[in-house]
Amino acid sequence: MTETAVATATLEVRGLHASVEGKEILKGIDLTVRQGETHALMGPNGSGKSTLANVIMGRPGFQVTAGEVLFKGEDILGLTTDQRARRGLFLAMQYPVEVPGVSVVNFLRTAYQSIKGEGVSALAFRKHMKEKMNMLAIEDAMVSRYVNQGFSGGEKKRNEILQLAVLEPEIAILDETDSGLDIDSLKLVATGVAQLVGPNLGVLLVTHYQRILNYITPDFVHVMINGRIVKSGGEELAAELEKKGYEELRKELGIEENGGDAA
Amino acid sequence: MEPATKVQGFDEEALSALSSSTLFVEALRKQALEEFLALPIPSQETEEWRYTDLSDLDLSFAPFAPGGDAESLNRGKILQAAGVVGERAGLQIQRNSEVVSTQLTEGLGAKGVIFGDLDRAAEEHPELVEPHLHALVPTSRTKFTALHGAFRTGGTFLYVPPAVTVELPLQTLTYLDADGAAVFPHTLIVVGQDAEVTFIDRYVSPALSRALSVGITEIHAGAASRVRYVSIQEWGDGVTHLGVQRARTGRDTELRTVAIGFGASLARAEAETELAEPGGFSEMLGVFFADGTQHFDHRSLQDHVAPNCKSDLLYKGALKGESRAVYSGWVHVRPDAQKTDAMQTSRNIVLSDRAKADAIPNLEIEANDVRCGHAASVGPVEEEQVFYLQSRGIRRDEAERLIVFGFFQEVLDRITLEEVRDSVSHAIEQELAGEG
Numbered sequence: 001m002t003e004t005a006v007a008t009a010t011l012e013v014r015g016l017h018a019s020v021e022g023k024e025i026l027k028g029i030d031l032t033v034r035q036g037e038t039h040a041l042m043g044p045n046g047s048g049k050s051t052l053a054n055v056i057m058g059r060p061g062f063q064v065t066a067g068e069v070l071f072k073g074e075d076i077l078g079l080t081t082d083q084r085a086r087r088g089l090f091l092a093m094q095y096p097v098e099v100p101g102v103s104v105v106n107f108l109r110t111a112y113q114s115i116k117g118e119g120v121s122a123l124a125f126r127k128h129m130k131e132k133m134n135m136l137a138i139e140d141a142m143v144s145r146y147v148n149q150g151f152s153g154g155e156k157k158r159n160e161i162l163q164l165a166v167l168e169p170e171i172a173i174l175d176e177t178d179s180g181l182d183i184d185s186l187k188l189v190a191t192g193v194a195q196l197v198g199p200n201l202g203v204l205l206v207t208h209y210q211r212i213l214n215y216i217t218p219d220f221v222h223v224m225i226n227g228r229i230v231k232s233g234g235e236e237l238a239a240e241l242e243k244k245g246y247e248e249l250r251k252e253l254g255i256e257e258n259g260g261d262a263a
Numbered sequence: 264m265e266p267a268t269k270v271q272g273f274d275e276e277a278l279s280a281l282s283s284s285t286l287f288v289e290a291l292r293k294q295a296l297e298e299f300l301a302l303p304i305p306s307q308e309t310e311e312w313r314y315t316d317l318s319d320l321d322l323s324f325a326p327f328a329p330g331g332d333a334e335s336l337n338r339g340k341i342l343q344a345a346g347v348v349g350e351r352a353g354l355q356i357q358r359n360s361e362v363v364s365t366q367l368t369e370g371l372g373a374k375g376v377i378f379g380d381l382d383r384a385a386e387e388h389p390e391l392v393e394p395h396l397h398a399l400v401p402t403s404r405t406k407f408t409a410l411h412g413a414f415r416t417g418g419t420f421l422y423v424p425p426a427v428t429v430e431l432p433l434q435t436l437t438y439l440d441a442d443g444a445a446v447f448p449h450t451l452i453v454v455g456q457d458a459e460v461t462f463i464d465r466y467v468s469p470a471l472s473r474a475l476s477v478g479i480t481e482i483h484a485g486a487a488s489r490v491r492y493v494s495i496q497e498w499g500d501g502v503t504h505l506g507v508q509r510a511r512t513g514r515d516t517e518l519r520t521v522a523i524g525f526g527a528s529l530a531r532a533e534a535e536t537e538l539a540e541p542g543g544f545s546e547m548l549g550v551f552f553a554d555g556t557q558h559f560d561h562r563s564l565q566d567h568v569a570p571n572c573k574s575d576l577l578y579k580g581a582l583k584g585e586s587r588a589v590y591s592g593w594v595h596v597r598p599d600a601q602k603t604d605a606m607q608t609s610r611n612i613v614l615s616d617r618a619k620a621d622a623i624p625n626l627e628i629e630a631n632d633v634r635c636g637h638a639a640s641v642g643p644v645e646e647e648q649v650f651y652l653q654s655r656g657i658r659r660d661e662a663e664r665l666i667v668f669g670f671f672q673e674v675l676d677r678i679t680l681e682e683v684r685d686s687v688s689h690a691i692e693q694e695l696a697g698e699g
Contacts, residue, residue, distance in 0.1 A: 097645075
């Protein structure tokens with residue numbers, strides 16, 4: 001990674017509404033993530049966190065009904081997913097997809113060339129990948145296996161983090177990267193992410209639980225309930241949530257349980 | 264391009280123009296011609312021919328097309344058309360209806376290996392040819408196998424004596440460039456006990472206005488032998504390909520076959536293994552890629568006759584354009600075939616909404632202590648996979664290309680011959696790059 005002083009990449013979500021099959025999931029989201037910042041987006045299941053992550057990346061099946069998503073000042077909602085990725089966005093998936101017959105190294109090399117341009121030599125790529133593998137303590141055998149095929153839950157998530165490390169995006173969204181992991185796997189994944197956090201990377205960490213924040217200290221914490229960000233604050237908000245739980249916060253803010261609006 | 268001879272169609276007069284190497288062959292031809300004339304063109308009303316309509320097939324093909332003399336034969340050009348030919352223990356080239364060249368590594372002959380023109384083998388080794396020719400695929404099987412029996416010329420005979428291991432593959436290249444001709448490639452392989460051999464059949468032609476190939480492969484694999492057989496069908500447009508391959512395994516035989524189909528306008532390829540003795544193993548791999556208006560009809564049979572045998576079939580195909588492919592596979596477990604372990608898998612990836620694929624598995628189980636399974640799928644490239652690759656910056660077309668390659672990789676990983684793997688990869692690459 002080079003430490004040159006360039007303009008800070010910014011992801012801005014403005015007044016975003018989105019639906020799935022006619023049902024509105026996001027009801028007006030405003031959120032700004034700058035390169036170098038770490039934001040935790042927390043909320044109960046079904047609050048729309050993952051929808052936000054997927055809409056930003058352009059997953060098919062979601063309809064944006066209002067609002068915009070700007071990246072480096074450009075509205076990216078009209079761009080294809082691969083164009084968004086080439087501009088410097090990354091989404092670590094909640095459920096990484098198996099791609100049979102395509103090895104991790106082949107997949108990564110193709111992705112790296114797509115993002116960095118054709119001028120990358122095979123040797124330079126190898127060296128770059130190896131460096132990231134060493135950093136994340138990923139063994140050689142993993143990258144010659146087919147993408148996510150036969151991977152354990154922990155391996156799948158570590159593979160996501162390896163991709164994040166190799167592809168060097170400016171803003172990465174981590175969609176429940178901590179979910180479904182035992183404590184050892186969580187530690188491996190979270191310390192991996194922690195090593196990548198720095199001035200060149202902005203992170204939007206989408207999570208249900210506070211436990212990953214034991215390894216990664218967020219600059220900002222946002223709480224999302226029923227398709228809205230209902231509270232934002234600093235690192236202390238996560239601790240508060242951990243103590244109170246979503247239920248108490250909901251009551252405190254006067255939010256009805258079944259998708260009702262705030263009073 | 265060689266013009267085909269003036270004679271067209273298949274009757275007694277046409278047959279009388281062909282020479283027969285032995286009385287045995289002559290009798291076979293006569294009987295087969297009778298069968299041909301008596302049998303109807305297979306009807307789509309039968310289960311076997313439901314997916315392929317040949318009722319309009321005009322049989323006015325030339326029954327014989329010369330291979331050309333040594334001077335007119337441009338062997339280099341033919342080999343070039345066949346792609347890379349790796350190191351071989353033996354190579355035979357048949358051009359149109361005639362074998363034009365046969366080579367066998369010195370030393371193999373001394374070990375008793377016989378490799379060459381089937382007609383010559385019928386003359387020189389009747390004791391090996393007569394009990395085996397059309398023993399697995401009788402001429403009376405269909406109108407087309409009868410036609411083959413009557414009009415076959417050329418062909419390949421391979422015999423590997425007991426306990427002989429042939430390290431390098433042997434190959435026959437069948438090259439067709441006579442427009443309007445019918446050819447009848449026949450490969451007869453007899454492998455002795457505990458012997459080992461790899462054989463590659465490759466069928467190549469340029470695009471023709473019309474031609475017919477009715478091919479038969481018969482593999483007699485002796486006890487504890489290890490036999491690998493690869494067929495690569497790369498006929499040009501305009502060719503109708505009707506192929507039947509049948510193998511019989513002995514006790515503890517290990518047979519691995521690969522059927523690769525990229526060419527022809529219409530290709531029907533049947534592959535069958537009869538596990539006739541205990542302890543046999545049969546692996547049947549298939550790879551095909553259809554484009555344009557190609558029609559592929561693939562059929563397979565894992566015929567478990569004896570107990571304690573294992574068979575494992577995996578066919579993978581991709582379709583583009585307006586192509587059509589049907590795979591129908593049978594696993595037949597006969598009453599004595601206890602402890603059978605049979606698996607049959609067919610996967611199809613459809614890359615165009617104008618293309619259509621079907622996969623039809625059939626199990627017929629007459630024994631009660633067996634393990635049988637089948638899996639079949641037909642579908643487009645999975646959008647989840649495309650999205651995943653796109654989210655890493657990979658463009659959609661490149662993502663699809665990677666996914667299709669990955670799809671075939673499962674079969675490629677099981678093909679032991681590197682040059683065959685490479686040549687299949689190359690063919691897939693070309694199919695993906697081509698229009699429609």
